[in-house]
Amino acid sequence: MEMLSKKIVDGCEFIVFDLEWNQPIPGKTYDFDCATLTGEIIEIGACRYVYENGDLICKGTFSADIAPAVYTRLHYHVRKVTRKKNSDLKKGQPFAQAYESFREFCGTDAILVGWGNSDPAMLKMNLKFFGMDNKLGMYFLDLQPIFSFFAGQKGKQRSVEAAVDYYHIEKKDIFHSATADAQYTGEVFEEIFRHNKPSEVISAISSSSVDPDVKNEFSLVGSEARDTEGALALINGFLSVCPLCGKELEAEIGKFRIRKSQYALFRCSEHGELFSRARIKKNKSGLFYASAVLRFATQTDYYLVASKKEEFDKYGSTGAPAVQAEDNKEEIDSL
Numbered sequence: 001m002e003m004l005s006k007k008i009v010d011g012c013e014f015i016v017f018d019l020e021w022n023q024p025i026p027g028k029t030y031d032f033d034c035a036t037l038t039g040e041i042i043e044i045g046a047c048r049y050v051y052e053n054g055d056l057i058c059k060g061t062f063s064a065d066i067a068p069a070v071y072t073r074l075h076y077h078v079r080k081v082t083r084k085k086n087s088d089l090k091k092g093q094p095f096a097q098a099y100e101s102f103r104e105f106c107g108t109d110a111i112l113v114g115w116g117n118s119d120p121a122m123l124k125m126n127l128k129f130f131g132m133d134n135k136l137g138m139y140f141l142d143l144q145p146i147f148s149f150f151a152g153q154k155g156k157q158r159s160v161e162a163a164v165d166y167y168h169i170e171k172k173d174i175f176h177s178a179t180a181d182a183q184y185t186g187e188v189f190e191e192i193f194r195h196n197k198p199s200e201v202i203s204a205i206s207s208s209s210v211d212p213d214v215k216n217e218f219s220l221v222g223s224e225a226r227d228t229e230g231a232l233a234l235i236n237g238f239l240s241v242c243p244l245c246g247k248e249l250e251a252e253i254g255k256f257r258i259r260k261s262q263y264a265l266f267r268c269s270e271h272g273e274l275f276s277r278a279r280i281k282k283n284k285s286g287l288f289y290a291s292a293v294l295r296f297a298t299q300t301d302y303y304l305v306a307s308k309k310e311e312f313d314k315y316g317s318t319g320a321p322a323v324q325a326e327d328n329k330e331e332i333d334s335l
């Protein structure tokens with residue numbers, strides 16, 4: 001994977017953004033395949049930041065409400081979370097118009113920043129669905145693992161609200177509005193710089209930014225097997241070649257297993273390092289299968305696989321005793 005080639009120096013711009021989207025109503029039939037539009041964007045919120053002297057300075061905010069064209073009634077879950085009403089949706093502007101203003105706000109040389117990695121994919125899906133150019137042409141940084149890394153909670157997924165609490169950021173608006181969430185995410189970004197060495201933050205950012213126009217994550221649900229070893233053996237083929245070029249992968253950190261998860265770090269001589277994690281699951285018939293992801297490794301991924309390897313070397317496949325109870329609970333929930 002091509003890493004961020006642009007050096008982060010004074011004057012660099014970041015667009016911290018967040019989206020809210022509506023979902024199809026379950027059971028309702030639409031005259032298109034809902035899998036091609038799993039969510040229709042109804043709000044874009046963003047803040048522009050400029051990096052100067054180890055600090056981030058907010059230079060403006062952006063907010064647009066969008067009137068959905070196909071999912072015009074709020075899904076009950078979206079209504080609950082965003083506290084929007086059906087009548088609010090009509091007050092928005094057309095998506096194309098809102099997106100054009102958003103791109104103008106972004107400028108031509110910024111790095112997009114979001115919380116979690118779903119927003120760029122959702123934006124691209126909407127652009128494609130409505131027949132617009134879906135190339136974003138900007139690098140994207142997921143701030144969530146960067147926060148976990150600097151907050152000493154590596155590998156944990158935290159909400160924006162948890163990060164806001166962690167840094168004692170004042171709460172002045174409701175969460176789950178794109179505009180408010182973009183502002184909170186921006187403030188968390190500011191705090192990360194404030195509480196850590198800027199050079200270390202920059203290094204983490206540079207090695208974690210991805211090109212959202214290039215597919216960087218691949219997944220596979222393996223076939224069923226009688227036991228967990230068998231389930232893992234059935235995904236070996238998937239984990240042996242580079243998903244971009246088909247070349248055989250070399251193991252940098254060979255496959256190892258802690259409880260129901262298998263980790264590894266591979267290398268393609270042409271495309272760089274790939275992180276892999278496979279989870280063993282059990283279906284209703286009592287058979288096992290593995291659900292695997294293979295993705296171009298970011299700094300957070302290196303960290304995760306290295307710390308899991310350390311745990312494995314120390315405790316073996318049963319993992320560290322202290323976290324076992326918590327992990328087992330999660331695994332049972334996901335079965």
Ligand SMILES: [Zn+2]
Nearest residue numbers: 242245268271
């Ligand atoms: Zn390759």
